[in-house]
Structures are given as C-alpha cells and as structure tokens.
Amino acid sequence: MGTPDRATILPALAAILAGAGATLALLLAETQWHVAVVALAGVAALLIGGRAGFGDAIHRSVASHQRVTSATAWLAGAVVVFLLREHNFELLMLCTVMLYVLAGLGLTVQFGFAGVVNFAAAAFMGVGAYTAAVLMTSTGLPHLVVVLAAGVVTALIGSVLLLPLLRTRGHYAALITIAFGILFRTFLEVNDTLGGPQGLKVPGLQIFGYAFNEAIEFDDETEWSFYTAYAGVFIVVLGLAYTLVRRVERSWMGLALDAVRLDETAASAFGLNGAAWKIAAFSFGNFLAGIAGALYAILTAFIAPASFTFGDSLLLLSIVILGGLGNPLGLLPAALVVVVLPEKLQVIQEYRFLLFAALVILILLLRPGGLMPRRAREYFPGRSS
Amino acid sequence: MDPALFAQHLLNGVMLGVIYALVAVGFTLFFGVLDVIKFSHGDVVMLGAFTALATSIAASAAGLSSPVILAAMLLAAIVGMALVGMLMARYLVLPLRNAPTLNVLLVTLMAGTVIREGVRLFYPQGSNPKPFPRLLPTGAFEFGAFTLRHDSIVLLVLGVGAIVFVHLLIVRTRLGLAIRAVAQDPETASAMGIPFRGTVLATFAIGSALAALAGVVNGLYYSEVSFNMGLLLGAIGFSAAVIGGLGNVYGAILGGFVFAALQTIGAVALPFASAYKDVFAFGVVILLMAWKPGGLLAERSAERV
Numbered sequence: 001m002g003t004p005d006r007a008t009i010l011p012a013l014a015a016i017l018a019g020a021g022a023t024l025a026l027l028l029a030e031t032q033w034h035v036a037v038v039a040l041a042g043v044a045a046l047l048i049g050g051r052a053g054f055g056d057a058i059h060r061s062v063a064s065h066q067r068v069t070s071a072t073a074w075l076a077g078a079v080v081v082f083l084l085r086e087h088n089f090e091l092l093m094l095c096t097v098m099l100y101v102l103a104g105l106g107l108t109v110q111f112g113f114a115g116v117v118n119f120a121a122a123a124f125m126g127v128g129a130y131t132a133a134v135l136m137t138s139t140g141l142p143h144l145v146v147v148l149a150a151g152v153v154t155a156l157i158g159s160v161l162l163l164p165l166l167r168t169r170g171h172y173a174a175l176i177t178i179a180f181g182i183l184f185r186t187f188l189e190v191n192d193t194l195g196g197p198q199g200l201k202v203p204g205l206q207i208f209g210y211a212f213n214e215a216i217e218f219d220d221e222t223e224w225s226f227y228t229a230y231a232g233v234f235i236v237v238l239g240l241a242y243t244l245v246r247r248v249e250r251s252w253m254g255l256a257l258d259a260v261r262l263d264e265t266a267a268s269a270f271g272l273n274g275a276a277w278k279i280a281a282f283s284f285g286n287f288l289a290g291i292a293g294a295l296y297a298i299l300t301a302f303i304a305p306a307s308f309t310f311g312d313s314l315l316l317l318s319i320v321i322l323g324g325l326g327n328p329l330g331l332l333p334a335a336l337v338v339v340v341l342p343e344k345l346q347v348i349q350e351y352r353f354l355l356f357a358a359l360v361i362l363i364l365l366l367r368p369g370g371l372m373p374r375r376a377r378e379y380f381p382g383r384s385s
Numbered sequence: 386m387d388p389a390l391f392a393q394h395l396l397n398g399v400m401l402g403v404i405y406a407l408v409a410v411g412f413t414l415f416f417g418v419l420d421v422i423k424f425s426h427g428d429v430v431m432l433g434a435f436t437a438l439a440t441s442i443a444a445s446a447a448g449l450s451s452p453v454i455l456a457a458m459l460l461a462a463i464v465g466m467a468l469v470g471m472l473m474a475r476y477l478v479l480p481l482r483n484a485p486t487l488n489v490l491l492v493t494l495m496a497g498t499v500i501r502e503g504v505r506l507f508y509p510q511g512s513n514p515k516p517f518p519r520l521l522p523t524g525a526f527e528f529g530a531f532t533l534r535h536d537s538i539v540l541l542v543l544g545v546g547a548i549v550f551v552h553l554l555i556v557r558t559r560l561g562l563a564i565r566a567v568a569q570d571p572e573t574a575s576a577m578g579i580p581f582r583g584t585v586l587a588t589f590a591i592g593s594a595l596a597a598l599a600g601v602v603n604g605l606y607y608s609e610v611s612f613n614m615g616l617l618l619g620a621i622g623f624s625a626a627v628i629g630g631l632g633n634v635y636g637a638i639l640g641g642f643v644f645a646a647l648q649t650i651g652a653v654a655l656p657f658a659s660a661y662k663d664v665f666a667f668g669v670v671i672l673l674m675a676w677k678p679g680g681l682l683a684e685r686s687a688e689r690v
Contacts, residue, residue, distance in 0.1 A: 117487060164675035170486055171422045175627045176674055182620055183667040190660035310616065314494060321491065351506065357498035364492045365480060 011054070012061040012069045018045070019332070020076040024083060026340055027090040035344040039337065046333060046371050059375065074239055081231040091227035093343055095299050097335045098234045099292045104319050104331040105245050106288030111317075112326030112374070113254060114281030115261030116165065117174045120181035121316040124286045126188070126308030127154045128293030133200045133303055143205050147294045154290025155283040162282065166275050181310050188305035199304025202297045205230070230299055237295065241288055245328050257281055258377070311353060318360045324370030333371055389530035398649035399642075400537060400606060403544035406641030407599035408622030409629065410551060411592030413637035416626070417568035418588045421478055421489040425497030426596055427619015429466055432500050433597030434517070434610040435508060437462040441518050455520045462597040470593025471586045479585065497619065505612040514611035517604035540602050547598050548638060551591065555634065564588050568632065617663075624670045630680025639681060644670070 022042045029035040049055060062069045084090050103125055110116045118124075128150040135146045164176045189197050204211060210229075248254050256277055259267040264274040297303045319338050323330025342352035363370060408430055415423045437458035444454040477496055481489050505511045521536035555561035563584045566574040575581045603618070604610045625644045629636025644666060651665035673681075 161671065164671050164678070167678040168674055171416070171490065171631065172627055172674060172678060172680075174422070174487065174490055175623055176671055178620055179624060179667040179670050182617070183664050183671075186663045186667075187661070190664070311498070314498065317491070318495070351502070353498055354502035354506065357495040357502065360495045361477065361492055361499070364484075364488050364495075365477070368484060368488065 008061050009065045009068060010061065011057040012065060013072060015058045015062075016069065016072050016076050020080050023094075023332075023336060024080055026336060026344070027084065027093060028087070029344065032345055035341070039341055039345075042333065043337070043371070050372070055372075063378070070243070074235070077235045077239070078232075081228060081235065084231075085224040085228045088225045088227060091225050091231050092299070093340050095227060095231050095234050096296075097332075097339050098231070098238045099296050099299070100316065100319060100335040100339055101331045102234075102238050102241055102295070103289045103292035103316055104323070104335060105241050105328055106285035106292070107316060107320045108285075108326060108328055108331065109245060109248070109257075109281050109288070110285035111320065113249065113257040113261065114278050116278050116282050116285075117177060118282070118285065119174055119177040119310070119317065120184065120313055121289055122308045122310070122312035123181040123184040124154050124158060124289040125293030125296060125312075125316075126184060126303075126305070127157050127286075128290030129202075129297035129303045129308070130188070130194060130200070130293075131290070132294035132297045133202045134194075136203050136298075137200075142207075143298075144207055147291055147298075150294035151287040151290040154293065155287040158286035159279075159283060162279055165282065166278060178310070181313050185305050185309055188308070195304070197305060199302060199306075202301050202303060204301065205233070205298045207233070234295065237291070241291075242328060249328070255377070315353075315356065318356050321360060322363060322370055324372040324374055326374040327370070327372050330370055330372035330374075387530070389528070392528075392531045394649055394653050396533065396537065398645045400541065400645075401648065402642035402645035403541060403548075404599050404603050404606070404618075404641075405621055405625050405644050406548060406638040407544060407595050407602070408618055409625035409637035409641045410548065410634055411595050412622055412626035413629070413631055413634055414564070414588050414592040415478075417632040417634075418564060418571075418585050419478060419482070421486060422493070422623065422631075423473065423478060423589075423592075424490055424494040424619060424623065425473065425500060426493075426592070426622060427617070428497035428500040428615035429469060429593050429596045430600040430603070430618050430622075431610070431612065431615030432469065432504065432600070433462040433466045433593075434600030434604045434614070435504055435515075435612075436465045436597070437601045437604065438515060438517060438610060439508075441520070445518070451520045454518070458520075459598070459601055462601050463594045466593040466597035466600075467590035470589040470596075473593075474586055474589035478589075479582065497615065501612055501615060508612070511612050514609050517608050517610050519605075519608055521605060536605065540606055543598070544602055547595060551595065552634065554591070560584075560587060620667075624667070628670060628673055628680055630682040633680070633682045636680055636682035643681075 022038065022045075025038045026035065026042070029038050081091070081094070084094065103121055106124075107118060107121050110118045131150040131153045132146050135141055135149060136143065139146075141149070161176055161180055165173050168176065188194055194200065248257075256267070256272050259270070259272055260274045260277045268274050293308075296307075315338060319331060319334045322337065323332075323334030338356060342349050348355055408426065411426050412422065415421060415426075440458040440461040441454050444457045449457070473493070473496060477492050478489055481492060519536075521539050524535045526533040526535075553561075555564060563574070563579045564587070566577065566579055567581060567584045567588075571581055574584075599618075600610070603614070621644055622641075625640035626637045627640070628643055629638070629640030647666040647669050648662050651662035652659040655661075655665065
C-alpha cells in the first residue's frame with residue numbers, strides 16, 4: 001500500500017466525531033423534544049448519508065487509515081465517558097448500551113456470519129449472569145476470572161443445543177432455540193436455589209483490590225460517578241470483542257463462515273466442514289453473550305428471571321437486524337435507538353415493545369439491510385480494485 | 386395410580402391435546418402452502434379469545450341467552466381471525482416470499498408482539514387476566530372419584546369436530562385439492578390454473594379460524610384469558626407441528642397430543658415438582674428434534690441442491 005493522502009482520513013474522523021457527538025447529545029438531551037429531534041436527526045443522517053454516498057467515502061477512508069481511525073475511536077469512547085463522569089443515569093445507560101452491543105456482537109457472529117439462528121440470546125445472557133452471581137457470592141475467585149468463566153460456562157451450556165441444532169435447519173433449528181429460551185426462563189422461575197422469581201443479588205466488581213462501587217473522589221469538590229470506572233472497563237472489553245469480531249470477519253475464518261451461511265452444500269464441496277464452523281460460531285457467540293450477561297449482573301447488582309425473557313431475546317435480535325445483519329458497526333446506533341430512546345422518551349416507554357416490533361416489521365419489509373447494511377467483502381481494503 | 390385419578394389426568398391431557406392440535410394444524414397448513422412459519426399464530430389465538438370475550442360482554446349486555454351468546458362469540462372470533470389471518474398473509478407474508486425464510490419468522494414474531502402489546506395497552510385493563518364467561522352447562526357426571534364435566538364434553542366435541550371438518554375440507558373439496566396442489570408445487574399448481582394467491586389467503590383464513598376456535602375453547606375451559614397466553618400457546622403449537630413434521634396435518638395433531646402428554650406426565654408422574662412440567666416438555670422436544678430432525682412423521686424427500 002502506498003502512502004495514502006493525508007486528507008483522505010477526514011471522512012473517517014468526521015464520522016467518529018459525529019457518532020460520539022450524537023451519542024452524547026442523545027444521552028444528555030433534557031426535554032422530550034430534544035431527544036426526539038436528536039434521534040430523528042441521527043437516523044435521518046444515517047439514511048441520507050448512506051444514500052448520498054458518504055458511506056463509501058467514510059468506508060474508504062477507514063479502510064486506508066485503520067490504525068489511526070481505531071485509535072481515534074477508542075479515544076472518542078474515552079472522551080464520551082469522561083464528559084459524562086458526573087452523570088450517573090446517563091453513564092448507566094451508556095454501559096447498558098455497550099453490553100447490548102457486546103451481546104449483539106455474539107448474535108452477529110452466530111446469525112450474521114454463520115447463519116445459525118438464535119432466538120434465545122437473552123437466555124444465554126441469563127446463563128452468564130446467573131453463573132457470575134453464583135460464582136461471586138459462593139467462591140473467592142477473582143472477578144475477572146469469574147467474568148471469563150461465565151462466558152465459558154455459557155458456551156458449554158449452549159453446546160447442549162449443538163446436536164439438535166446441527167441435525168436440523170431453518171425453522172426446526174429456530175424452534176430449538178425458542179424452546180430453550182422458554183425452558184430456561186421457566187426453570188429459573190421455579191428453582192428456589194437460584195432465587196426463584198425474586199432473583200439474586202450480585203456484589204460489586206473488584207479488580208486487583210480496587211472496589212468499583214465506590215464513588216471516585218479526588219478532593220472534597222470533585223466526585224465522579226462510580227459508573228465511570230465500569231464504563232471504562234466496558235469500553236476496553238467491548239473494544240477487544242469488537243476488534244476480535246472484525247478480525248475474524250476479515251480473515252479466512254470470516255470467509256469460511258460466509259461460505260457456510262450462503263450455501264452449506266457448496267461450501268462442503270470446497271472442503272469446508274460446515275458443522276465445525278457452525279459449532280465454533282455458536283459457541284463463540286454464546287461466550288460473548290455470557291460475558292455480556294455477567295457484566296450486566298455486576299452492573300445492575302441484581303438479576304431476576306424477568307430480565308432474560310423471550311421478549312428480551314427478540315429485542316436483541318431487533319438490534320442486530322435494525323443495525324444491519326452482519327455489520328458489527330451498525331449495532332451501536334441500533335442499540336442506542338432500542339435502549340436509550342425508550343428511557344429518554346417517557347412518552348413511548350409504555351409502548352416500546354409495540355413500537356420496536358412495528359419498526360422491525362417496517363425495516364424487514366422496506367429496507368431489509370437495516371440502518372447500516374453489511375458491505376460486500378473487500379479482499380484488499382483501501383485499494384480501489 | 387388410582388384409576389379415577391388416572392382417568393382425570395387422561396381427560397385433562399386429551400383436552401389440552403385438542404387445543405394444541407387446533408393451534409398446530411394452523412402452523413402446519415401455513416408451512417404446507419408457503420414454507421413459512423407464522424409465529425404470530427399464538428397471538429392470533431389470544432386475539433380470538435379476546436374478540437370472543439368482547440362479543441360476549443356486548444351480547445350479554447343486550448340481554449341474549451347463553452347459547453346465542455356462545456354462537457355469536459364463536460362467529461365473531463372465527464370470522465374476525467380469518468380476516469386477520471388473510472390480512473397478515475397479504476401484507477406481511479406474501480411480500481416477503483422471496484426473502485430468506487427466517488425473515489418471515491421474524492416479521493410474524495414481531496407482528497405477534499404488536500398484537501400482544503396492542504391488547505395489553507388498548508383493551509380496557511388489558512394487562513390483567515380477564516375472567517372468561519361460563520356459558521356451557523355446568524353439571525357433571527360422577528363416576529366414583531372421577532368427574533366428567535358437561536362443558537368438557539361439549540368442548541371436546543367442538544374441538545374434535547373442527548379437526549374432522551378441516552380434514553374433510555382438505556381431502557374432499559376442490560379448495561382442499563387446491564391447497565394440497567399449492568403445497569406440493571406452487572408453480573405447477575399455477576400452471577394448472579389454480580389461483581396461487583387466493584389459495585394461500587384461503588389457507589391462512591382456515592388456519593386462523595382454527596386458532597380463534599382454539600382461543601375460545603381455551604377460554605371456556607380455563608375460564609380465564611390473558612394478553613400473554615399467546616406466546617406460550619404459539620410456542621407449544623409450533624413445537625407440536627414440528628414434532629409431528631411440518632406440513633403434515635396428521636403429524637400436527639399427533640404432535641399436539643404428544644406435547645399434552647409430555648406436560649401431563651411432567652406434572653403428575655415425575656419425581657420433581659409439577660412446576661417443572663414445561664421445562665420437562667420443552668426439554669423432551671429438544672431431545673426429540675435431535676433424534677428425529679424432520680419430525681415424527683417426516684416428509685420423505687431428499688434435499689434439493
């Protein structure tokens with residue numbers, strides 16, 4: 001690759017700035033009017049920008065300046081958290097959005113890349129959350145280990161479904177995950193050792209002796225919300241997971257997953273083991289969902305079966321579809337719309353399931369690619385082939 | 386086990402089986418003609434029950450007698466849901482005919498959510514369970530410890546009658562012939578002059594009318610309906626249709642009774658608490674899928690590549 005022109009980086013920087021600005025504006029908007037205007041402007045910008053070809057410009061510029069843009073994106077995330085440091089509620093919402101994006105990344109790998117359906121994403125988050133709760137209260141394991149263990153346990157429990165999932169396809173496979181989601185929730189509600197419908201309490205996070213649930217005080221005047229520390233950790237986790245998913249997508253593994261999804265028979269004729277790829281994608285996706293669930297349990301300090309219903313699985317699935325199936329980047333605006341909007345617009349709080357269901361129907365009918373449709377694979381990013 | 390108690394559980398299981406079979410037949414009919422799953426089916430069941438409830442309230446306010454109310458609510462629910470089914474087929478399912486099949490599943494799942502939330506938000510106090518009127522004769526035959534309620538008999542006759550009616554409709558009539566032809570091969574059927582869209586709409590009307598009937602039977606049997614009963618009923622009906630083998634009407638009926646048997650066994654015959662009956666039933670469904678991926682009465686066909 002030759003030395004790219006410096007000016008070509010501008011669209012990427014502008015996009016990151018716009019994204020961070022829109023996130024901040026949405027989180028900090030005070031009145032209902034501001035929220036509605038910000039949200040509508042954001043969605044309109046995405047749709048019009050995509051149509052006018054800004055998307056291509058941004059895409060090219062990101063592709064030819066990957067190091068700088070990803071560093072800028074991390075920095076932008078840190079700046080957003082820093083600016084929100086004294087806003088408890090807004091930080092909590094930002095953290096929730098990040099966890100939904102993390103679980104959405106898992107679904108993207110499963111459904112978007114490998115084509116394995118999963119209508120029980122919230123149930124798998126629940127497995128991670130309950131594992132973390134039990135491990136943290138009854139063992140003295142370091143909390144970072146607990147979070148990783150929650151991911152591993154979730155992947156293991158998910159592997160129970162592998163045999164039926166691999167033997168079936170299409171609707172039959174969908175039914176298996178739906179049955180698992182319902183089974184899991186019913187199980188939690190009637191199981192007294194896991195707290196039944198009342199749920200479990202979860203202690204705060206401690207890493208290397210640092211307790212996250214204490215407000216961060218510098219002197220008597222400045223005090224940061226304790227969610228700042230959580231948000232910092234979540235940004236690191238989400239950034240790592242996002243980078244990993246992106247790398248997988250771009251590598252030969254992503255190519256193999258795409259091939260298996262598009263035509264398993266043809267893929268196997270080229271020597272790809274479809275079952276192995278589906279197992280890998282399903283387990284990895286559940287691992288991410290489990291980690292998201294564990295972090296969710298720690299963040300909210302309390303978990304109950306009602307947080308992991310079939311409806312929540314559908315909400316996660318609507319995030320993935322709204323963002324653009326298979327495009328990890330689309331998860332962020334979609335999660336902002338699905339998670340933050342109802343919290344901010346109390347008018348629609350009561351109607352949120354109704355509205356999102358209707359929204360997903362409209363998207364599937366009119367714009368099946370979502371807000372940010374997935375692009376065709378580029379074998380040499382940044383080079384106009 | 387005490388024979389009277391056994392008979393009681395058996396009757397209860399059969400009753401459940403009839404309701405599940407009514408729902409499952411709808412799933413399998415839709416899958417037969419279009420190769421799609423309409424997951425909002427359970428919520429159509431619920432909407433049918435609420436339509437019947439609203440009609441019965443209006444009719445009893447008008448001072449009609451029980452049999453007339455019953456007929457009025459059945460008619461309203463069946464006609465109303467047949468219309469809803471046709472509208473969904475026309476505006477949600479048919480436009481997505483060439484999209485990936487799971488998109489249809491998603492679209493109808495979301496349509497189900499719209500129906501469910503619509504009833505919760507817009508039916509007066511829709512988020513609470515509603516008492517369903519007892520319109521059937523209340524007496525019972527006593528055989529020792531075993532009681533056979535009169536209303537159970539009526540409901541069984543109604544449910545079984547509907548299944549037999551649909552069977553005859555599919556096997557004996559021109560419409561049934563058209564449905565079977567479209568299910569087998571839509572293009573050839575069109576070439577033979579069978580109107581594709583009309584047949585699909587008719588199938589959705591029949592399936593949704595069965596769902597309405599299932600909703601009314603369910604309401605009369607339990608004397609209670611609630612806005613979220615459709616989710617579980619839909620999942621059970623879907624499971625039943627899949628266990629039996631999608632596209633096969635007899636499979637769906639069989640599946641309905643299998644699921645009811647699993648729930649009954651889970652509730653009474655197993656060592657753990659009866660609250661685990663759904664965990665048990667859905668667990669067995671997952672195992673059954675691993676054992677017979679195409680359902681118990683699977684179509685014998687090789688995959689087309």
